[in-house]
Amino acid sequence: MVRIIAGSLKGRLIKSGKNPFLRPTKDRVKETLFAKVGNIENKRVIDIFAGTGNLGFEALSRGAEHCIFVDDSKINTEIIKSNALSLKVFDKVDIRRGDAIRFFKNKVNVDIVLADPPYKYSKFNELFNEFERLQEGTLIVLEASRNFIPPVNFKERYVSYKVMGETSLNYFRV
Numbered sequence: 475m476v477r478i479i480a481g482s483l484k485g486r487l488i489k490s491g492k493n494p495f496l497r498p499t500k501d502r503v504k505e506t507l508f509a510k511v512g513n514i515e516n517k518r519v520i521d522i523f524a525g526t527g528n529l530g531f532e533a534l535s536r537g538a539e540h541c542i543f544v545d546d547s548k549i550n551t552e553i554i555k556s557n558a559l560s561l562k563v564f565d566k567v568d569i570r571r572g573d574a575i576r577f578f579k580n581k582v583n584v585d586i587v588l589a590d591p592p593y594k595y596s597k598f599n600e601l602f603n604e605f606e607r608l609q610e611g612t613l614i615v616l617e618a619s620r621n622f623i624p625p626v627n628f629k630e631r632y633v634s635y636k637v638m639g640e641t642s643l644n645y646f647r648v
Contacts, residue, residue: 476528479504481535488557490526491549498528499590499617506636507588507615507643514538517585522574523595527554529588529617534563542568542584544577578604586613593619593640602628605648614646 475487476498490498499507507529508514515537521530522544530541543554551571558564570577574589575597587608591601595618602625605614613633616622620637622644633645 476526477501478532478535480508480532481537483531483535483561483563486535486561488526488528488531488561489553490528491553497590497593498525500641503617503638503641503643504529504532506638507617508532508536510634510636510643510645511586511613511615514586518542518583519586519588520544520582520584521588521590522577523589523591524554525550525590527557529590530554530567531557531561531563533586533588534561534566538566538586540566540568542570542582544570544572544574546571546573575600575604578607581607583609584612586615588615590617599625605646608648610648612648614648616644616646618642618644 476490478486479501516539518540519533519538520542524543524545527543530543554569558567620642622642631646633647635644
């Protein structure tokens, strides 16, 4: 179980399933991530590579208006649905099962992208090409391994980054 650390749902637990390949964002990393993002009240958020929805539910707890959860696992999307129902935020979510890159092929209108792909994700270049399609001003927060290097065409969009143990938080603005 993972807990929500701040906001209206602070202290509530979310189911995380038994998948040994899931790597829920640690509380310290979430705290740092959202401190840098700042006020997200009334923002539209997307949580890609959502896993069990940890980052998206934290965003909703902190005042986000709406969150789209995207994950390619049926089990994970069922867990997200269950969590949304138990947290009583189902009316604020849209849960999509599918590939993150394909999802961005459609016009996506959000203020903040929260992305937590596997550390050994092999399609960063394709993912960042799709990020280019986002509306100007969209903030992208990418949780990656400490050794992550953004694609060359996106380096000028770096806002900041922070390394915490084996994790890096990378902030970009489209």
